[in-house]
Amino acid sequence: MKLFQQLLVAPAALGLLAPVAASAAELNINGVSDYAASGEQVTSISQFSDVYPTDWAYQALSNLIERYGCVAGYPNGTYRGQRAMTRFEAAALLNACLDRVTEVTDELKRLMAEFEKELAILKGRVDGLEARVGELEATQFSTTTKLKGQTTFVTGAVNAGGDDASKYIRSFDVNGNTVKVQRKNRNTKFSKSGLNGGANAYNRNYGAWAFNYDQRLAFNTSFTGKDKLYARLRAGNFVGENAFNGQGVNLTKLDIAENTSAATNNSVVLDRLYYKFPVGKEFTVIAGALARNTESLALWPSVYNKGGAKILDWTALMGTSGVYNKETGQLIGAYWKQKVKKGSNALSVSVNYVADDGDGNETDPTTGGFMTDNSQASFLAQLGYGGPQWGLAFAYRYGQCDSGNGYRRGTEFAKASNWNNQCWYTDANGDTVRTGSSANSYALNAYWQPKNAGWIPSVSLGWGINNTTSDNKLGGSAITTQSWMAGLKWDDVFLKGNDLGFAFGQPTFSTNNDSCDSTKYYSNSTRCSSTPFDGNYAFELYYNFQVTDNIAITPAVFYLSRPMGQNTRNLVENGQGYDGQFNIFGGLIQTTFKF
Structure with a gap:
């Protein structure tokens, strides 16, 4: 029996099989005949007059009836849950449940065949995602830090x-x-x-066309998910006689031109470090x-x-x-x-x-x-x-x-x-x-x-x-x-x-x-x-x-x-x-x- 079928049959076996040693002498042929002859599958546990919510197997029996519809009662509308079960009765019950399992399995096979292409695509995507996640986990430099970068080019000139x-x-x-x-x-x-x-002197000293850059690399680290340790590296070349750095007239300074020291021209410096x-x-x-x-x-x-x-x-x-x-x-x-x-x-x-x-x-x-x-x-x-x-x-x-x-x-x-x-x-x-x-x-x-x-x-x-x-x-x-x-x-x-x-x-x-x-x-x-x-x-x-x-x-x-x-x-x-x-x-x- 396949594993899926075994899982479906397990509730029936646990809820209905009693530890009874059924020998030939104990076999109740009339009872088996009555059970087998009823042929009436119930659709709700409420149809049994002798089953109550306080019974220990109530939920298991309800699941078998409503999910699989493979439980039958006696002609008089009773289930007789306290009665010993013969091997013939167990065989009749398991056969009915297996018939339902076969129906479900056939339906699943039909659906799987109908959506075979879609399932194959999904499987490929899942495999690809698993591979990418594995690659990221293998190459990441930190489990707590994210890197963000910004590169800015500025080209232009001023004229007085x-x-x-x-x-x-x-x-x-x-x-x-x-x-x-x-x-x-x-x-x-x-x-x-x-x-x-x-004006002429200003243009002589600061009027040339220039090409500058600013580079920032920010490391955002969190240890709790709510805090942040922030560190930023920076480099640039807005130095010397540069109008965009506020030389000549301070109001021409650009917001991006912050790396102003000649000593740090084209050099990487740490310009932020704080914890919040x-x-x-x-x-x-x-x-x-x-x-x-x-x-x-x-x-x-x-x-x-x-x-x-x-x-x-x-x-x-x-x-x-x-x-x-x-x-x-x-x-x-x-x-x-x-x-x-x-x-x-x-x-x-x-x-x-x-x-x-x-x-x-x-x-x-x-x-x-x-x-x-x-x-x-x-x-x-x-x-x-x-x-x-x-x-x-x-x-x-x-x-x-x-x-x-x-x-x-x-x-x-x-x-x-x-x-x-x-x-x-x-x-x-x-x-x-x-x-x-x-x-x-x-x-x-x-x-x-x-x-x-x-x-x-x-x-x-x-x-x-x-x-x-x-x-x-x-x-x-x-x-x-x-x-x-x-x-x-x-x-x-x-x-x-x-x-x-x-x-x-x-x-x-x-x-x-x-x-x-x-x-x-x-x-x-x-x-x-x-x-x-x-x-x-x-x-x-x-x-x-x-x-x-x-x-x-x-x-x-x-x-x-x-x-x-x-x-x-x-x-x-x-x-x-x-x-x-x-x-x-x-x-x-x-x-x-x-x-």
């Missing part, structure tokens, strides 16, 4: 327009009076401390030896770059770079995010502290250390409320002696004035003195996007204000600055998956300068001004063409109307102030490969 300021040179006495005006050599190198050299783990259902803790404050938040209050592309560093930071300044170093942080139904808005609170890399890993408290007066640290706190369609956030950052990097992106005048927030300065006696400086920055950001792609774009807005305090201010330098940005993004433009983005606004610019007096003037001989004249507008336009799920090509252009800000106003002719003109136009093609 406006006045050729190289024909003038200025000198002033302590009272701010012009004492010398003369023509300069046309080969004057462009200086971002002012319009020295002007949940505490309960709503809290998450982050700690890392190389982590970034903007990557340690429960909510990113913008959708301008979501699913699209990141071009300028300023727009990638939502126009509020004074708060979201990408401070990277030794970090501890945590955030709480309200647990809600998927797709609903959630309240969140995020806090983190970052000691500037290069200071937080020192053990000398007079020059660095973690959580010391000289850590050059940033403390960032954010209160957010948002979901898939809309959200908003209010954030605050305290900057400790930011050394010119606290506000990250802005006019050259506002950036240069950040020296007011440096940790140290040299006094009149030549001694190095701590300034006790600090920065307080505030940001308000919001976003909204339609439920379905169409002509109505998503809208992301940001506004920020910053204030610096120092015991060593220089007359005419910025002490209060502001910034704002509006970003519009259209999804599925021309083709599904392609995005069009446009952003405009004013990167960090001065709205309040320190007062001037006759003893304070710029070391670069620029005339001191207590009145802010630092306006500059920036525009960005990109189209993200998604070639495949893993390849995107993004042509983009940007324009900076007055990136030198108040420093643009340093041309002097015949002792009269002159408002020079200086603007920058840039174009590029950014190609991104993800794997």
Whole structure:
């Protein structure tokens, strides 16, 4: 008997065969005749008047009747379950069940023959999957780590327009009076401390077409399925006199151009290393030896770059770079995010502290250390409320002696004035003195996007204000600055998956300068001004063409109307102030490969 038939017959044998030694003397011929003569197969156990749910074999008998229909009773409607079973009766019962098994087997054979091709295809696929799983298990480098990579190519150039300021040179006495005006050599190198050299000098130094790359390899490791150990290797060549790295004018820096050190040009470096783990259902803790404050938040209050592309560093930071300044170093942080139904808005609170890399890993408290007066640290706190369609956030950052990097992106005048927030300065006696400086920055950001792609774009807005305090201010330098940005993004433009983005606004610019007096003037001989004249507008336009799920090509252009800000106003002719003109136009093609 085949195994399948044995399995089907087993319930009958276990439930119905009694341990009775049936000899010829015990054979009840009349009983066998009655059983065999009934010929009535029952279809439900309820048809037996003497079988009850409390009987120990009730379930087994019910299965035989309802599944196989091979149990017969006696003519009077009884089953007589307590009666001893003869071998003839057992043979009659088994024969009836085997007939049903044969019917089932024949039906299965018919079905198998009908779907023979389909079953063969499925078997082949299963065998192939088993082989691939075995190969993956044999070649995987870790059972807990996943590798993600991103390669980005950038090719493009920038061009400055406006006045050729190289024909003038200025000198002033302590009272701010012009004492010398003369023509300069046309080969004057462009200086971002002012319009020295002007547009022509800028183009000579930074106007060449360039081809750069950025390579990232990220290792995501999880030990519990909910935690994450993140390590990232990075290489690139955005170094030297490269406008896309923010040289010449800091606002031309691209978001992708982060590998800036000449020592790491085309070299692989570790630029992220942190561990993130949940505490309960709503809290998450982050700690890392190389982590970034903007990557340690429960909510990113913008959708301008979501699913699209990141071009300028300023727009990638939502126009509020004074708060979201990408401070990277030794970090501890945590955030709480309200647990809600998927797709609903959630309240969140995020806090983190970052000691500037290069200071937080020192053990000398007079020059660095973690959580010391000289850590050059940033403390960032954010209160957010948002979901898939809309959200908003209010954030605050305290900057400790930011050394010119606290506000990250802005006019050259506002950036240069950040020296007011440096940790140290040299006094009149030549001694190095701590300034006790600090920065307080505030940001308000919001976003909204339609439920379905169409002509109505998503809208992301940001506004920020910053204030610096120092015991060593220089007359005419910025002490209060502001910034704002509006970003519009259209999804599925021309083709599904392609995005069009446009952003405009004013990167960090001065709205309040320190007062001037006759003893304070710029070391670069620029005339001191207590009145802010630092306006500059920036525009960005990109189209993200998604070639495949893993390849995107993004042509983009940007324009900076007055990136030198108040420093643009340093041309002097015949002792009269002159408002020079200086603007920058840039174009590029950014190609991104993800794997």
